[in-house]
Amino acid sequence: MPTGAKLVVEALKREGVKTIFGIPGLSNMPIYDELVDYLRNEEIRHVLMRHEQGAAHAADGYARISGKPGVCTATSGPGSMNLVTGLITAYWDNSPVISITGQVPKSYIGRKSFQEADVVGVMQHVAKYVIQIKEANEIPLWIKNAFYLATSGKPGPVVVDIPRDLLNANINDVAWPEEPVVLGYRPFKSVINPSDITKAVRMLLDAERPLILVGAGVFWSDATEEVIRLSELLVCPIISTLLGKSAVPHDYPLYLGVAGYYGRAEANNAFLEADVVLVVGARLSDRTLPTYGDITKDGKKLIIVNIDPTDVMKLPIKVDVEIYGDAKKVLKAFLEIINSMGRKVSRIGWVSRVKEFKEYYSKYYYVDDDGLKPWKILKIIRDVIPSDAIITTGVGKHQMWIMNFWDVLKPRTLITSGGMGTMGFGFPAAIGAKIAKPDRAVINLDGDGSFLMTMNNLATAVDYNIPVITVVFDNRSLGLVRQVQELFFKGRVVGVDFGMSTDYVKLAESFGAVGYDVKDYNDLRASLRKSLEDSVASVIRVPVDRDEFALPQLPPGGSLKEVILYDPRKGC
Amino acid sequence: MTRGKVVKVVCHYRDASLLEGLISTLRKLLIDIDWIYGRMVGDDGTYELYLGVKDSSNFLNAVLDLSTAVNVARVEVFNNVDFDSRVSSEDGVVIETFKIYIPKGIKTDCYSWGEVCG
Structure with missing residues (x-):
């Protein structure tokens, strides 16, 4: 029994x-x-x-x-x-x-x-x-x-x-149900109405400056292939939310990056200038659009594809076409209609314009002066690890650097706490990811403040031989809070700085993991390669200047056009 | 007799967390509740719950959240409904009456798992 x-x-x-x-x-x-x-x-x-x-x-x-x-x-x-x-x-x-x-x-x-x-x-x-x-x-x-x-x-x-x-308790009669039974619950109804799809497709084909905004719904429905194909057929640039970033390979030339509060200026500008935006699997949260004024001005047209109709009903803005259903299924329907129409479009002007954005803003991003620069650290990591390696992140300044400077090459290879912004997510999530995909390299890119919140699980990684690599962006502070204090609280920095007491090499070793203290870019490259080869739980500490800002950023509640591109303490 | 907005929730009771969940959905959106009346209407634990709520800019969001809460079959919204609550005493026996007057043909907005019906 x-x-x-x-x-x-x-x-x-x-x-x-x-x-x-x-x-x-x-x-x-x-x-x-x-x-x-x-x-x-x-x-x-x-x-x-x-x-x-x-x-x-x-x-x-x-x-x-x-x-x-x-x-x-x-x-x-x-x-x-x-x-x-x-x-x-x-x-x-x-x-x-x-x-x-x-x-x-x-x-x-x-x-x-x-x-x-x-x-x-x-x-x-x-x-x-x-x-x-x-x-x-x-x-x-x-x-x-x-x-x-x-x-x-x-x-x-x-x-x-x-x-x-x-x-x-002992159970006499065990009944194993064939189907679930939950009274008062039903999955959202998929409503893929061909006339709505046709209307949306016509709007996109007729647009001068169309744009696709990709959200987490594309990630969850594995609709990367459909999004890229749609973008190719429409010659339409793509931007994403933070969680949608993992759904778009960044070597796709029309991908402009994450838009929003800490998003890339070119992505935000493309959104502002677009005349028709197709939003797929995103709910347009305050993190992506701090103010809805950026949609309502200039008569921008909006097409939204979402699994949950109530996400759209809650928006305080006019939506021109609403389509409810799984992103992959809906986008397949888009592709069928476009193919049946046989219409070709050319958008040389719009594509040149977004490329200009990309080139123009690069000069603000890729500054290479004293110290180890976050964008360069990420570039080196990208070059060393396999294209299908899985990245997890903590929450803080490093997450914003990853948002802007990490290149996702394969879908579903970046996971991060987007909605809740939970510090400490990265390391244990990496353990889960490695168990899900044991043949893939898993690297937790973390901040020192974030890693210290859940690093006790290093013992788990070592005990079970789960070879997760953690790279700690160590700026000895709660850097993102510090940045907000610097920018919006008149530089009154308080309650954010750590001392030098934590030795990450000793910390790793105390759990039986391997620790590396990186001094320069070559060190980083070598320690990362060694960690991948040895396939053991490792912690690589990378020092980052406490004053290194995570930019671009918007002011709290600001418009996408109010982007802060450079550290005002240093001048432009 | 008072006139106001009434939300009717058709839901399935398993334990009292159902009520907690419904009320907290309104609380989370800072919506005040004037009164609640509910009763079981089906042997399968189907309940009808009526809530007298104050109007608010968050009202629609609250209704949409209610309509996508597990165990809630649908939510109906009645505007300008009269309700009456009286306590009287006859021969030492206290009699409480609570009546909601929903006129026939009144326009109703109904929400259920992303679907809207009138």
């Missing part, structure tokens, strides 16, 4: 789960006990993280790279509460993460029991859905439902909270 815990593990196996990231404790221990046989048979792998936040980020990294749900587990109370940051990070970026949390026994609930926490009350605000199991025989259905909810419609994290007495 199986226990509730056995049903959990068996249900996960039936959903195709190969890896669980987690930490055991009193209330999820029955799950671990049942997991033993599955681990011995190598049916499921468990990765012991060093903090539950790391477990959630690792599951998230696994999901973003594999395209399949990532699974994490934690015990009740502090264990489950430590998941919160990781889950909201996944929620904001629509990543399918399943979290199984143990709960105190039902009879203990509400008594301020040891390690009791109101998981449903807390998690319903940081996840797509949370369910607390009431009877043990519900477990198979709700694990199935969790995977359905996490992966359908707009993906997101789902939490299944199970009281310990139910995990220990």
Whole structure:
């Protein structure tokens, strides 16, 4: 007679789960006990993280790279509460993460029991859905439902909270559901109306200065090929959001870069000058468009393709054509209509114009004076690592440098915390990514402030021989906050500078990893090559001047045309 | 008798977190709730919940968020609806009445998982 815990593990196996990231404790221990046989048979792998936040980020990294749900587990109370940051990070970026949390026994609930926490009350605000199991025989259905909810419609994290007495209960009649059953839920309806597509295509063909804005929806639906083909047929430049960056190979000549708050000036200018913009899989957040005035002026026409119609309904602007559905399917329909029309376009003037933007702004970006320059560090890393290597990032100034100066060459090779901006995401996400794609190099490009938040998971990487390489952009400060204080708080720098106490080589070595302290570009090249060859967990510390700004940037709430291109302390 | 905006939520009850979730959806958008009335209408746990809410610039966003919350089948919005709440005492027995007057043919906006119907 199986226990509730056995049903959990068996249900996960039936959903195709190969890896669980987690930490055991009193209330999820029955799950671990049942997991033993599955681990011995190598049916499921468990990765012991060093903090539950790391477990959630690792599951998230696994999901973003594999395209399949990532699974994490934690015990009740502090264990489950430590998941919160990781889950909201996944929620904001629509990543399918399943979290199984143990709960105190039902009879203990509400008594301020040891390690009791109101998981449903807390998690319903940081996840797509949370369910607390009431009877043990519900477990198979709700694990199935969790995977359905996490992966359908707009993906997101789902939490299944199970009281310990139910995990220990023996179940007489086990029913394994064929299909999920969630009352009051349905994935968004795809509405690919040929007349809407035709209207949109005509607008794009007739436009003088069309533009495609690519968002995370293209990443999740693997629609890179369709976007590029569309751009080629329409002779239409592409810009992206931060999360959409990973969906467009940057060696494609009409890709201009990330637009928005910290975006490239040429991408922002192209958006401002475009007369028709096709937005695919982006919700036009405040990070991409701090002010909607940049759309409404000059009569710009807008076509939006989105899986969630409510994203579009919430926009306070006129949208000329709305098409709801999966980006890949919709773009295929665009291509069919364009091909059937047989119309060719030539946009020599517009293409020359965006190329001029690119050339003009380069002089502001690629300055090579004293010290190690972030753009050059990234260029060297790009040259050394394989084109399909996976990059994860933390959050901070280094993330903005990566946003502007990292060249994605293959789709789905860059993951970052876009919506929530969670420091500490990069390293555990890299562990998840490496487990998803063990044959690919995985490099976490991190800041010192961000890396220190979750670097305790180095022990996990070493114990399990997960050869993730971390490059730390070490400016001994919370650099992006410092930059905002310098630019917008009259230089009143406070609470952001670190001392010199952290020795990254010793830190790496103390966990059993390999550490490198880079002095110059040749050092960086050599240490990176050695790390790739040795295939062991490594930390490469790269010193960056504390005063090195992450530019371009807009003022808070500013228009795309208010871009700050150079450090005002230094002059132009 | 008071006149105002009423939001009707047709949803599926599993536990009281349903109510928490609905109310917090409005709270997150800084929308005040004047009153709530709800009842079970189906054996499968289908509930109709009526909320008297203050109008706000966030109102549509709140309705859209409600209409895409797991366990919510649909959300209907009634404008300018009369409702009446009275407490009276007859022979020592307190009688409470709560009535919502929804006129036939009133224009209703209905939202369900990205679909809009009138």
